[in-house]
Amino acid sequence: MAKRLLTPETYRYLGGSGVKVSNICLGAMTFGQTGLPGNCDEAASHKILDRFVELGGNFIDTANIYGRGASETIVGNWLSRQERHKIVLASKVRMQMEDDNPNSGGLSRKSIMWSVEESLKRLKTDYIDLFQIHCWDWGTPLEETLRTLDDLVRAGKVRYIGGSNVSSWQFQKIIDYNKFHGLNKWITLQTQYSLLVRDPETEFTDVCKIEGLGLLPWSPLKGGWLSGKIKKGDKAAPEGSRVAWSEAMGDKVRLQSCPKFTPYANEGSIWDLLDKMTEIGKANGKSVAQVALRWLLQKEAVSSVIIGCKTVQQLEDNMGAGAGWELSTEQMSTLDNASAVEPLQVAAMIDRVNATRHRKDWTQ
Numbered sequence: 001m002a003k004r005l006l007t008p009e010t011y012r013y014l015g016g017s018g019v020k021v022s023n024i025c026l027g028a029m030t031f032g033q034t035g036l037p038g039n040c041d042e043a044a045s046h047k048i049l050d051r052f053v054e055l056g057g058n059f060i061d062t063a064n065i066y067g068r069g070a071s072e073t074i075v076g077n078w079l080s081r082q083e084r085h086k087i088v089l090a091s092k093v094r095m096q097m098e099d100d101n102p103n104s105g106g107l108s109r110k111s112i113m114w115s116v117e118e119s120l121k122r123l124k125t126d127y128i129d130l131f132q133i134h135c136w137d138w139g140t141p142l143e144e145t146l147r148t149l150d151d152l153v154r155a156g157k158v159r160y161i162g163g164s165n166v167s168s169w170q171f172q173k174i175i176d177y178n179k180f181h182g183l184n185k186w187i188t189l190q191t192q193y194s195l196l197v198r199d200p201e202t203e204f205t206d207v208c209k210i211e212g213l214g215l216l217p218w219s220p221l222k223g224g225w226l227s228g229k230i231k232k233g234d235k236a237a238p239e240g241s242r243v244a245w246s247e248a249m250g251d252k253v254r255l256q257s258c259p260k261f262t263p264y265a266n267e268g269s270i271w272d273l274l275d276k277m278t279e280i281g282k283a284n285g286k287s288v289a290q291v292a293l294r295w296l297l298q299k300e301a302v303s304s305v306i307i308g309c310k311t312v313q314q315l316e317d318n319m320g321a322g323a324g325w326e327l328s329t330e331q332m333s334t335l336d337n338a339s340a341v342e343p344l345q346v347a348a349m350i351d352r353v354n355a356t357r358h359r360k361d362w363t364q
């Protein structure tokens with residue numbers, strides 16, 4: 001039996017729930033070869049899943065849309081051979097599953113009830129631990145969606161609910177609606193968060209702290225950019241990488257988890273950031289990817305970082321961020337400064353006006 005990297009002592013609470021999860025969550029978006037950016041066939045995916053659990057991981061994130069069901073099917077086939085109660089399984093609903101059927105997507109009661117049953121069949125389980133909306137739906141009244149999610153918890157189909165890809169006002173509105181109507185509360189928010197995407201710090205961290213929810217950062221390596229595999233002066237991303245694939249696909253792919261080569265390569269600041277990450281990695285005996293993931297793990301309100309990988313080697317590298325070392329306060333500041341972005345005007349104003357005022361801890 002291989003040595004566990006993540007022991008139960010390193011597990012964190014899953015947002016505002018009493019469930020303990022590994023601080024590294026295994027994202028299943030790369031499982032299945034039919035989706036975007038599907039990479040791993042079933043055998044390769046199962047090897048990654050086996051190794052993840054061996055190294056101490058217990059938290060897996062998928063979605064009905066990944067490979068239009070392929071990812072959930074692969075996870076389900078694996079899950080059916082596991083002790084189900086030891087795994088914390090997350091999935092999502094929202095994206096359209098059938099081209100000719102508008103009710104196979106969106107967040108209507110009809111769509112959610114159908115989707116969850118389909119997901120349960122593919123996942124070969126009778127409950128999902130964390131069921132999340134994949135993105136805001138302008139076409140469905142919020143009340144309809146939130147009451148349906150609450151019903152799913154009450155029916156035992158899902159244990160907890162959460163969401164992804166909502167703006168900060170939408171997020172607060174959801175929290176308030178659930179609270180004031182006595183519905184089951186959301187426990188987590190999945191949002192893109194990395195050294196190249198700092199918006200959650202102004203948009204969501206405070207809401208999560210004040211309301212008691214956990215952040216689950218997705219695309220923590222910005223689709224591979226923050227792994228250090230692309231070097232200054234490179235004319236293209238490494239062959240076979242997601243970034244190279246995405247660049248080659250041009251306008252056919254606009255997914256944020258599939259960043260292209262040219263825009264970043266032409267942007268000076270990314271190289272300064274990658275230089276700093278490399279230096280800090282060397283000082284700690286860690287890889288660039290591990291520095292990127294560790295930085296997130298030391299950010300406020302983060303429950304678990306959702307990694308994506310194509311190989312067992314990438315998985316092992318990424319899980320090495322989870323325990324046994326920390327970035328110093330100075331190293332965190334260096335990374336914060338090297339990745340800093342211009343704050344929103346209103347955030348800058350609030351900070352300036354409050355600069356001399358002691359900040360009250362709302363969580364007390």
Ligand SMILES: NC(=O)c1ccc[n+]([C@@H]2O[C@H](COP(=O)([O-])OP(=O)(O)OC[C@H]3O[C@@H](n4cnc5c(N)ncnc54)[C@H](OP(=O)(O)O)[C@@H]3O)[C@@H](O)[C@H]2O)c1
Pocket residue numbers: 026027028029030061062134164165190191217218219220221222223224225227229240241242243257289306307308309310313314315317318
């Ligand atoms: N809620 C949402 O809307 C949403 C959106 C996107 C993702 N997610 C979730 O977040 C998970 C992770 O997202 P992501 O796959 O975009 O994460 P990511 O960490 O930004 O990118 C993962 C990719 O980076 C490369 N990579 C990973 N580890 C590496 C390492 N140690 N060394 C070198 N290269 C490495 C691999 O691609 P190459 O080898 O091809 O370079 C891998 O497929 C998904 O599986 C999904 O569960 C959620």
